[in-house]
Amino acid sequence: MTSPQPERTLTYAAELTREDVRAVETFLNTQLGRVHEEVGETGETSFAMRSLFILVSDSAGFLHTLLRLERPERWQRAAIVREWQRLRSTAHPFNHCEGFDHDRWWKQVRHYDVSDERAEQERILRYAGDAVLDEGRWPTA
Template sequence: MTSPQAESTLTYAADLTREDVTALETFLNAQLGRVSEVVGETGETSFAMQSLLILVSDSAGFLHVLLRLEQPDLWQRAAIVREWQRLRSTAHPFNHCEGFDYDRWWNQVQHYDATDERAEQERIIRLADETVLDEGPAPTE
C-alpha cells in the first residue's frame, strides 16, 4: 500500500477543489478501465461498464460546473455533496486494491460547510422535540 497523502482531509464539500474532483475521476477511470479490459468489449457486463464510465464522467463534469459557482444556491450546495458522495462511494471499494491506500483523502462529506451542518443539527433537534411533544404524556397503568 502507498503511504497516505500529505494533503488535508476533507471535512466539508466547500473544501473541494477542481483538482480533488479531477484526481478522483482519474482514479476511477483507471480502475474502471482496468476492469473493462478484463470484461471485454461485448456482452451485458461490457455495456454496464461503459454506462458506469459515462456516469462517472457526467458526475465529475457536473461537479466541475458547480465548483465554479461563487455563491451556490441551496440546491447547488446539496448537489455538490451528493455528486461527491456518488463518486466517492464508487471509488471506495477500489481503495482496497493492491497498491492503493484505503485511507485516501476523498472522504465522505455530509455537509456543504459548518453552517449547513449546524442548520441540519438544529433541524434534527426541532424534529425530535416536536415528536416528543406530539406523543404527549406517557400512559399510566
C-alpha cells in the same frame, strides 16, 4: 529522516477543489479501464462498464460546473455533497488497488460547510422536540 506531511483531510464539501474531483475521476477511469480490458468489448458486463464510465464522467462534470459557482444556492450546495458522495461510493470498492488514499480523496462529507451542518442539527432538534411534544411529553435538556 523526516516523516511526510499528512494529506489534507476533507471535512466539508466546500473544501473540495476541482483538482480533488479530477483526481478521483482519473483514479476511477483508470480502475474501470483495467476492469474493462478484462471484460472485453462484448456482453452485458461490457455494457455495464460503459454505463459506469458515463456516470462517472457526468457526475464529475456536474461537480466541476458546481464548484465554479462563487455562491452556490442551497440546492447546488446539496448537489455538491451528493455528487461527491456518488463519486466516493463508486471509488470505494477499489480501495484495495494501488493509489488509494482514503484520508484525502474518498473521505465522506455530509455537509457543505459549518453553517449547513449547524442548520441540519437545528432541524433535527426541532423535529425531535416536535415528536416528543406530539406524544404529550415535554422534552428534557
